[in-house]
Amino acid sequence: MDFEYSDRTKALLEKLNKFMDEVIYPAETVYEEQMEKAKDRWQLPPVMEECKAEAKKRGLWNMFLPADRDSGDTHGTMGLSNLEYAPICEVLGRSSIASEATNCSAPDTGNMEVFARYGSKEHKEKWLKPLLNGEIRSCFAMTEPAVASSDARNVECRIESDGDSYVINGRKWWSSGMGDPRCKVIILMGKSDPSAPAYRQQSMIVVPRDAAGIKVVKMLHVFGYDDAPHGHAEVIYDNVRVPKSSILLGEGRGFEIAQGRLGPGRIHHCMRAIGVAERALEMAIKRAKSRVAFGQRISEMGVTKAHVADMRMEIDMARLLVLKAAWAMDKFGNKEARQQIAMIKVAVPNITSKVVDRCLQLHGAGGVSQVFKLASMYAHQRTLRLADGPDEVHRDQVGRLEIAKYN
Incomplete structure (x- = not known):
């Protein structure tokens, strides 16, 4: 068991710490001031785009995604191992704006891993590529207000087959990223076959944010913080229809x-x-x-x-x-x-x-x-x-x- 940082990690840490000192820490106050003055809290403060542009320029972008264990595919990222990324991610954690500035923030990181590991060619082209480029953001929808979602078998949101489509009906909450105006895609977990064995009843499906039938009930506060412009939402899915190609891996693989x-x-x-x-x-x-x-x-x-x-x-x-x-x-x-x-x-x-x-x-x-x-x-x-x-x-x-x- 060897935790010695690799040469690549050491080089990135040197660049990242300089970026934090020169760009991120000074930008924190500007970010807060822009949020306070904004007429709409659900719009991204301009300083964030400046930080992202500088991160790209310095080669500090998409550091989170490891190479595929089987194919070795890095999807154009650095392909850092988890051990290599750990000290990088720790430094990013020192600031609430650093992860997004380097395109390494949740829930996008997890969703990009899903598209990279389980998505079809169409999913990767339509959603993974713009996420990796930082052009859009995403949401992950799993937790529900009506059930104890710590046991995901309780999930009640239905994903039902109807011809060449799936129809989604249910209520989710703590849907992180839903408040961001750049959110364009949702990965949702729902129940597709209640009669199947317990761990084969659920599926994950890709839902465009602008699909008809999606209604944000309210944005939830975390100990009084609204977490704008990111946010966590309670959302109703009312007969939301998506193509059959939207299912990830197949039914029952949730x-x-x-x-x-x-x-x-x-x-x-x-x-x-x-x-x-x-x-x-x-x-x-x-x-x-x-x-x-x-x-x-x-x-x-x-x-x-x-x-x-x-x-x-x-x-x-x-x-x-x-x-x-x-x-x-x-x-x-x-x-x-x-x-x-x-x-x-x-x-x-x-x-x-x-x-x-x-x-x-x-x-x-x-x-x-x-x-x-x-x-x-x-x-x-x-x-x-x-x-x-x-x-x-x-x-x-x-x-x-x-x-x-x-x-």
Whole structure:
């Protein structure tokens, strides 16, 4: 097990850190100002397009997609392995705008992996190519308000065959990316055959965003944040009709695709989360060194040093666990690495939530305000304990797989 960064990763990290210092960190304030002044919060601030153009110019674009294990196809991307991408993704996680600026943001990354691995030639030409070029954005629709969606067998949204079409009826929510005006395509999971075996009842289907019958009920807030211009929507699909060619892999293959998609998605979340924790710790230390209370700098207090020590150890443990999962995915494949993926999906968001919470405390009252980024960081890190499956589901899988080793 070797976690030494490759020469390619080292070179990219050098370029990326320079890009962050020269472009992304200065753009964060501009992005926020443009959002505050915008008449429509659901339009992209102009500074983002400037950042994307600079990222392309510097060769920092589409770094997330590994080469296909069988064919070696990279679809024109860098073809970084999961282990190579892990430290890159961590740096991107330090800023809320960096992933999109480099075309490495969710849910597009997961959807592009779906099109790359499971899409037809038509899907790749119509949807994957413009996604890779950053010309459009996408949405993933799986969770539903009426059922406990942590058990995806509960999905009720129907995908029914009708002549040369499929007709979709149902209600989804937490459909990430639906609020973005550039969203042009949805990958939706629904029930195509209720009489089939439990894990063959579901299918995934490609739905154009402008298809007739799609109605956004409302945009959902995350701890009070609307996440504009990206957003998470509650959506009704009312007799939405798409061609038969829209099905991915074929009827009943939804779970197979979901597992292929969610594995990389989960580890990307965890990679970015480590970057969030590092940024929060950096901010907290600088704040503690600049403030005096009861006759001494806050950074000199024993309780502060204890907190900083705990955070340093926790972040490093989380990083090592993520690197091990990335290594396992590269060496054995996503399915064989599912225990490691489940482990990080529980451990890392819990660790980063605690880290950000301590950093928020070290900032004092300002930590809960919009003056610093910590309140938003905390909201998003706490939400990660639910995104792509709650802690309880992943803990169950880890325990089940561990017990099975002793049969």
